[in-house]
Amino acid sequence: MIAEQLLFAFLAACAVTTAVLMVFQRNPVTSAISLIGNFFCLAALYLLLEAQLLAVLEIAVYAGAIMVLVVFVIMLLNVGDEVSLSFRPNLRMIAGGVLMVAFLLELLYLFTMAPGAGSIVVAAMRPSGLGTVESMGHALYSGFLFPLQITGLLLLIAVVGAVILAKRRLS
Amino acid sequence: MNLPITWNDVLALGPIAVVFGGTLLLVVLESIVRKASPLMFWVTVGVLAVAAGCALATIGVAGTAFGGTVLTGGYASYFALVFSAGALLVTLLSPAYLLKRATAFTEYYILLLAAVTGMMVMAASNDLVVFFLGLETMSVAFYVLAGFTRQSVTSNESAMKYFLLGAFATGFLLYGMALVYGTLGSTSIAMLRSSAAAHAGEPLFLVGLGLLLVGFVFKVAAVPFHMWVPDVYEGAPTMVSGLMSTGGKSAAFAAFLLVFGADVLQSAAPIREVMAVLAALSMIVGNILAISQTSVKRMLAYSSVAHAGYILTGVIAANADGANGVMFYLLAYTLMNVGAFGVLSILETASVENVRIDDLAGLSRTRPWLAGLMALFMFSLTGIPPFAGFFGKYYVFTGAIGAGYTWLAIVGVIMSVVSAYYYLRLVVVMYFQEGSPDQVGTATGIGLASLVLPAIALLALGLLPSTIVNLTMQCF
Known part of the structure; x- marks a missing residue:
């Protein structure tokens, strides 16, 4: 029990520190790396709560996929110029x-x-x-079936919206 | 949890299922039909009409579906009717307006129907998760719709501002939900209401409700989270502002009334006091800032802040009168505000993007019909009988007095008098000032018809308010 609390305190402190670093870093790349650290701390916290699937998803989806996107955007936009943004x-x-x-x-x-x-x-x-895949699946396809469907619509609309706003030429 | 979910659950959804399916149908159609084809427009009109009919048919039988996470019939159907009526009018007025802005893209209708789906889900939510997803579906559609005229800088600004502030408000809302879930151990709204009295003493529960309140107040555009309203309404395409200020506000209020129901407000006294102060501030700030506006859209934006204050009064009352008042008010407000934005969308041209009040001088001589309709909507917004706007205010203020908030009702009445100044000034400018408003646009047949419809409805509701009140009474 005490070990769990100590571990929690350590992870929580790490999560808060990385979150603050992410906001206050001037360089976007170090900011992004702090964010990755934050995702890992959160994943570990989920593990402490016995939510294994969530922990795996947190790493796969956020630290994996979303962070790659963020880093790509930073590279493509070449945000280096904005470092001098005055505060x-x-x-x-x-x-x-x-x-x-x-x-x-x-x-x-x-x-x-x-x-x-x-x-x-x-x-x-x-x-x-x-936290098992089985219980999550059960919940998603029984009690939370309606929210799941609405999430589907939400993602579809986000895609349509992104195309509308970002397409180079609209006919 | 093993809940038998069958097709009956889907059928019970009624209007939600119709607009949900309609949105998916439009996505498929969009890739098949020619770009200039009016088919998308007509399918949208058809879907919304069917949804309205479906809502009307199911209004008598209230229940839940999908294991108690969604409300069906009754309350949900009433609001589904309000949303589909408002969205139908907006759809009918949209093609002519979009052509003027050179943005007649068919994706507009997909986003519009998705926004309506989100609204209906919000008004039917019996679970905080469902409410949140409905809100996000509506909001994401609105973020994109606000920036739909991509070549316009103000439209981009509007979308960006709405997105950033909306995402920030969502953060508060989610944190509030997390704390409420932490105290109750459930996200069910029904359970939130029934066990509010038992948890009212817990500080964490109150902080959770307070954070939820921040999110709600942002979405209904009341003080102090009203800063985004004028810029967003001014920059967004006019008919989108029309839908945002009516459907979006109504959906937020519908969920507001569900979450902050009578049980919750009566046990969480501090929250209720805060809300009363916010309502009074909204009425005062909205009305006073509206006086000094020169742009009609900005004036309507500040007036929408003031109306959020009036409607909030009905929520605070936390009694049957107040709740009926809120429901009636939202229907009336949807009709009159869509009408007002509709007139503006017709008057705007490719060169005149933002109609100023002075541009309307002498409108009664060149466009007698439009001037007459605009005057009617202004009278109704002021709350002059026999239009529906009067009874909306009458019911919410009666509710507030019944609940012992007489001072709030007095503030509301005084501020309604103040509002007469800027609403009626528009009428005076249109009818008694010389001018040559030849630069402004003219109405098409379909545009004029979709303005006459809400005007007739406002008059009918004002003369026979009991028809709607009998409906809303059944919902509790």
Whole structure:
């Protein structure tokens, strides 16, 4: 149990660090690499939750396919020129930063000190064998059949939309 | 979980199944028919008409399908009717407008039907996952439709702005869902409503609801998440703005009413207070900023923020009057706002992309029909009886007073009076100012017919509001 918690703390810290690095890196390529690190941390966290299939998919789809796309776009666009993008703090950014810190503190309070904070995690219990391919398949094709179909439509529309917006010449 | 899902579930979906199938049919047809063929347009019209008929036929029998994740009949069918009516009018007005913008691509109809499918799924969602997917289907279709006139810089800006801010709002919505799921252990909306009272004391549940609220307030375009509205509505193709401001808003409100139902609001008092403040701010900010606009589209955009405030009042009431009011209001608002955007789409030409209020001077003499219809829509938007807009406001404010939110109703009435200034100014400019609006476009037969239809419906609903209220009463 303690080992699990230690592992969780380590992975969570890694995930947050890589996420922050991804946003604050000036160079898009190092930014992308931080993102890959983030995906791996998340995959490991899924494993801790016994969601094996999700962990594999996270690596195959995100760290694999999507990251390749991101790196390709960076290469093709040659974003190197935008590294010098200036960053001057103004009143809006400061206000946003203050709000962000306030929100973080609020969440920290909620998860640790608020009355009833301990009972939170109990509700979202994990049924055994949740993460196997079989149980995912069962869920997708029974209780979540309708959402699955709508996801199909959503992807189809995204493809149609991408073609419309990106096609060189429309007739 | 072993749920027997059969064809009956698909049939029970009714209008959703029709538009879903229609979208797929259009994708296939698009690759077969010639590019200039009007077939795609007519199929879209047919699909929407069948969906409306289907919605009307199933409105009496409420139930669920697909293992309780989707609502069928009743509430879902009522909103399906609102969406298909609005989308039908938008479709009828679109071909002439798209020709003017030189973007008469048939993909437009695929995206339009997909957006309508998303709306219907949102109004029928009984599970947060279903709601989220419906919302995304609608939003993705709208992101693309907003940028449909690719050669126009403002259209590109509109799509980009809507996409970035919409994706950001989605993040809040998802985080809210995650926290709510964390406290309840279920994504079922029915369960969210029934167990809200038991969890109302848990801070995490309230924060989850608060984050959900941020997402909803963005999608219904209320203060303080209204910044995108004027730019997006101004830049997007006019008929797309027409659909976004009516169908998109109605769908968001339909889901809003499902998630933040009476049980949830009555137990989560802090959320309700926040909503009341946001509603008041929306009415005040929307109406006051609308006064100073010179572009008609921007004026309608700020007016849509104000209307989000009025409708929110009905949600906050959390009683039968309020809910009926919201449902009636959304139907009326769909008809009058599609009408107003429709008149604009006709008046715009290839050179005049953005009609200013001054451009309308003297319109009553050169285009008496269009001026008359626009005046009628403006009267209805103001909330002057006997048009349907009046009864929409009447019901939501009655609901608010019944729930003890008299101050909110008072703010609403005062702000309706303020709104009369800018709505009626348009009428004054059209009828009493000299001008030569010869540069503006003229209506085709089909365009004029699709404007007369909502005008007649608004008058009929205003004279006999009980026909619709009897329908909406059955939905609870």
